[in-house]
Amino acid sequence: MEAYQRIVLASRPVAAPTLDTFRLESGAMPRPEAGQLLVRTQYLSLDPYMRGRMSSAAPYAQPVAVGDTMEGEAIAEVMQSRSDEFREGDIVRTMVGWRSHAAINAKDARHVRNRSVPLTVYLGVLGMPGFAGYVGLKVIGQPKPGETLAVSAATGPVGSLVGQLAKRAGARTIGIAGGASKCHYLVSCLDFDAAADRHAEDFARVLQDLSPDGIDVYFDNAGGPVWQAVLPLLNRYARVPVCGLIAFYNGVPQTGRDWLGDTMLTVLRRSLLIRGFLYSEFVSDYYDEFLEEVGPLVANGEIRYREQMVEGLEAAPSAFVGMLEGHNFGKVIVKVA
Amino acid sequence: MEAYQRIVLASRPVAAPTLDTFRLESGAMPRPEAGQLLVRTQYLSLDPYMRGRMSSAAPYAQPVAVGDTMEGEAIAEVMQSRSDEFREGDIVRTMVGWRSHAAINAKDARHVRNRSVPLTVYLGVLGMPGFAGYVGLKVIGQPKPGETLAVSAATGPVGSLVGQLAKRAGARTIGIAGGASKCHYLVSCLDFDAAADRHAEDFARVLQDLSPDGIDVYFDNAGGPVWQAVLPLLNRYARVPVCGLIAFYNGVPQTGRDWLGDTMLTVLRRSLLIRGFLYSEFVSDYYDEFLEEVGPLVANGEIRYREQMVEGLEAAPSAFVGMLEGHNFGKVIVKVA
Numbered sequence: 001m002e003a004y005q006r007i008v009l010a011s012r013p014v015a016a017p018t019l020d021t022f023r024l025e026s027g028a029m030p031r032p033e034a035g036q037l038l039v040r041t042q043y044l045s046l047d048p049y050m051r052g053r054m055s056s057a058a059p060y061a062q063p064v065a066v067g068d069t070m071e072g073e074a075i076a077e078v079m080q081s082r083s084d085e086f087r088e089g090d091i092v093r094t095m096v097g098w099r100s101h102a103a104i105n106a107k108d109a110r111h112v113r114n115r116s117v118p119l120t121v122y123l124g125v126l127g128m129p130g131f132a133g134y135v136g137l138k139v140i141g142q143p144k145p146g147e148t149l150a151v152s153a154a155t156g157p158v159g160s161l162v163g164q165l166a167k168r169a170g171a172r173t174i175g176i177a178g179g180a181s182k183c184h185y186l187v188s189c190l191d192f193d194a195a196a197d198r199h200a201e202d203f204a205r206v207l208q209d210l211s212p213d214g215i216d217v218y219f220d221n222a223g224g225p226v227w228q229a230v231l232p233l234l235n236r237y238a239r240v241p242v243c244g245l246i247a248f249y250n251g252v253p254q255t256g257r258d259w260l261g262d263t264m265l266t267v268l269r270r271s272l273l274i275r276g277f278l279y280s281e282f283v284s285d286y287y288d289e290f291l292e293e294v295g296p297l298v299a300n301g302e303i304r305y306r307e308q309m310v311e312g313l314e315a316a317p318s319a320f321v322g323m324l325e326g327h328n329f330g331k332v333i334v335k336v337a
Numbered sequence: 338m339e340a341y342q343r344i345v346l347a348s349r350p351v352a353a354p355t356l357d358t359f360r361l362e363s364g365a366m367p368r369p370e371a372g373q374l375l376v377r378t379q380y381l382s383l384d385p386y387m388r389g390r391m392s393s394a395a396p397y398a399q400p401v402a403v404g405d406t407m408e409g410e411a412i413a414e415v416m417q418s419r420s421d422e423f424r425e426g427d428i429v430r431t432m433v434g435w436r437s438h439a440a441i442n443a444k445d446a447r448h449v450r451n452r453s454v455p456l457t458v459y460l461g462v463l464g465m466p467g468f469a470g471y472v473g474l475k476v477i478g479q480p481k482p483g484e485t486l487a488v489s490a491a492t493g494p495v496g497s498l499v500g501q502l503a504k505r506a507g508a509r510t511i512g513i514a515g516g517a518s519k520c521h522y523l524v525s526c527l528d529f530d531a532a533a534d535r536h537a538e539d540f541a542r543v544l545q546d547l548s549p550d551g552i553d554v555y556f557d558n559a560g561g562p563v564w565q566a567v568l569p570l571l572n573r574y575a576r577v578p579v580c581g582l583i584a585f586y587n588g589v590p591q592t593g594r595d596w597l598g599d600t601m602l603t604v605l606r607r608s609l610l611i612r613g614f615l616y617s618e619f620v621s622d623y624y625d626e627f628l629e630e631v632g633p634l635v636a637n638g639e640i641r642y643r644e645q646m647v648e649g650l651e652a653a654p655s656a657f658v659g660m661l662e663g664h665n666f667g668k669v670i671v672k673v674a
Binding site: 258261264272 | 593610
C-alpha cells in the first residue's frame with residue numbers, strides 16, 4: 001500500500017519556530033469518499049500568516065492543534081475523482097495543508113484553467129498574497145498620481161505587486177527590503193523608483209532622503225523598526241494598509257521605549273488612516289476584478305515577480321523558519337510532487 | 338485711555354503647564370482700522386488642543402510664540418465696527434485669543450444669529466468640539482443599531498455629544514470618564530447605557546464587564562491607559578476615530594512596555610480602522626448639516642451638555658492647567674466680560 005507524507009506541528013513555538021517545531025510523518029494513502037477527490041500536491045505555498053496558526057491564540061482562525069497537519073494552500077493534481085465537477089488530471093487550488101496527498105471535499109477545490117501563466121503564480125502574485133496586495137492598495141491605500149508610496153517586504157509576493165501597481169497608478173514607489181541584493185532587484189527588475197535596505201545602519205536616514213515629499217501611502221507588511229522609520233515621514237492624510245507584521249509574529253520585541261504614544265500622536269496630528277485587513281474580507285467584491293485586471297499583466301510580463309522554489313515536502317520546515325527571518329528572496333514555494 | 342487685558346505664553350512648558358507658563362498683561366485699548374471690528378470678549382473657550390500650540394513643534398499649526406497672546410475661540414460683542422457687515426452690538430464667534438478686547442478683521446468674525454440656545458453652546462456642543470464629535474462619528478465611527486460604542490472623556494463637549502448621537506443611532510453606549518460623579522452623570526443625565534471610571538483600580542475589568550459583546554466603535558479623546566483597556570475588547574472591523582489624546586499632550590509617559598506591537602497586531606488580526614482627524618477637514622462638507630441636525634436637538638433639550646464656567650480672564654490659566662489634569666467637569670468656558 002502506497003504511503004503519503006505530511007508535516008505536523010510537533011509543538012507550539014514560544015518565539016521563533018525551529019526545525020523541532022515540525023515533524024514529518026507518513027501514513028496510508030487516503031481514499032476519497034463520495035463527493036471527494038484524491039489529490040497530489042504539486043506546489044505548496046509557504047506564507048508568514050502560518051506562524052499565527054501555530055499559536056494557541058491563533059489570530060484569525062482556529063489554531064493548528066499539536067499533532068495536526070500544518071495548514072497551507074497548494075496547487076494539486078486530481079488523481080481520483082468521486083465528484084462530477086472534477087476529472088482525473090485536473091489541476092486545482094486547495095487548502096490541502098503540508099502534505100503530499102489528501103482526500104478533500106470537491107467543494108474545497110477550485111479549478112485552475114488558465115494556463116497562460118505558470119501554475120505557481122496562483123500561490124503568489126495571482127493568488128492570495130497578490131490579491132491582498134491588490135485590494136489593500138485599491139480599497140485602503142488608494143495612491144494618486146504624484147504621491148509617494150512605500151512598501152515593506154517589497155520583494156515578496158504582496159509587496160512586489162503593490163509596488164508595481166502603485167507605479168502604474170502614477171505614484172512614486174519606494175521598496176523596503178532586507179539586503180542590498182533585494183534592493184537592487186527592486187529598482188532594476190521591478191521598476192521601483194527607489195529602494196531602502198532595512199538592514200542598513202542608517203536605514204531611517206536613507207528612507208528620509210528617498211522621501212523628499214514625504215510618504216502618502218505606507219503598505220505595511222512588516223511592523224517593528226521599519227514602522228518607526230516610516231512614521232515621521234508620513235504626510236497628512238497618509239493611508240496605511242496593514243497587511244502583515246512579520247516583525248511581531250515571533251513575539252513583540254520590547255525595546256524599553258513605548259512607541260504607541262508617538263504613533264497615536266502622529267495619527268492625530270497628521271490625520272492618518274491605519275486599517276488592518278485580511279484578503280478574505282474583499283474576495284466577493286474584488287476577486288474577479290483582480291484576476292481580470294492583473295492576470296493579463298502577469299501573462300504578458302508587465303507585472304514581474306520572483307519565486308524561491310524549494311524541493312520536497314521535507315524542506316518545508318527549514319524554508320518556513322528562514323522566511324520568518326527574511327532569508328527568502330521572493331515568494332516561497334515548495335515543489336512537492 | 339482704557340486698557341485691555343490679555344494672557345500671553347510666558348514660557349514653553351516642558352511637561353505639564355503651570356501657572357508660571359502664563360502671564361497676564363494689559364495694554365492700550367486697540368483701535369480698529371478700516372475693515373476691522375473692535376470686539377469685547379464675552380466667553381472664551383478653553384480646549385485641550387491649545388496645549389499643542391504651546392510647544393515649539395506645534396502639531397497642526399504655527400506654535401504660539403513666547404510672549405504672544407494665547408490662541409482661542411470666543412464669543413464676543415462688537416463694540417465698534419468699521420465694516421459694513423457688522424454693527425455695534427452684534428454677537429460674533431472669532432479666534433480672538435485669551436484677551437478681553439481685540440481689533441480683528443471683519444472676515445475673521447462670524448455672526449451668531451440664532452438665539453434659541455445660550456451663546457456658550459457655540460463654543461461647546463454646537464461649536465468646534467461638538468462638530469468634531471459629530472463628524473468623527475458620522476464619517477469614521479459609523480455606529481450601527483445594536484453595536485457598542487465607547488467614548489473617552491465622555492463628559493466633555495466632544496464625548497457627551499458622541500454618546501448621545503450614537504445612542505440615537507441605536508448603539509449601546511459606554512462612557513469613560515474620571516471619577517464616580519462624572520460616571521453617575523453620564524448614565525443619569527446623558528442617557529449613556531453604562532459608564533466606566535478610568536480612575537478605578539479595576540477599570541479594565543469593569544470596562545470588559547460592561548462590554549459583553551465587545552466594542553465596535555471607540556471614539557478616542559484620551560489615548561494612554563484607556564486605550565490599553567479598550568484594545569482587547571475591540572471587535573473585528575471596529576472603528577476608532579482619534580479626536581484627541583489628552584493623556585499624551587504633556588508628554589508621552591514611558592511605562593517600560595512597548596504597546597505598539599500589541600496595538601498593531603490587533604489592528605491586523607481584527608481588521609481595525611484607526612483614523613485621526615481634525616474638525617477642519619470636514620467643515621465644508623458637513624458643518625451646515627451639523628447645525629441643522631444637532632442645533633434643534635440642543636434647543637429643545639434632547640441633547641444635553643454641561644459647562645464649567647470660570648469667572649474672569651485671569652482665571653483662565655488655572656482652569657486650563659486643571660482641564661489637562663481632568664479636573665474640569667464639562668466644557669470649560671471663561672466668562673470674560
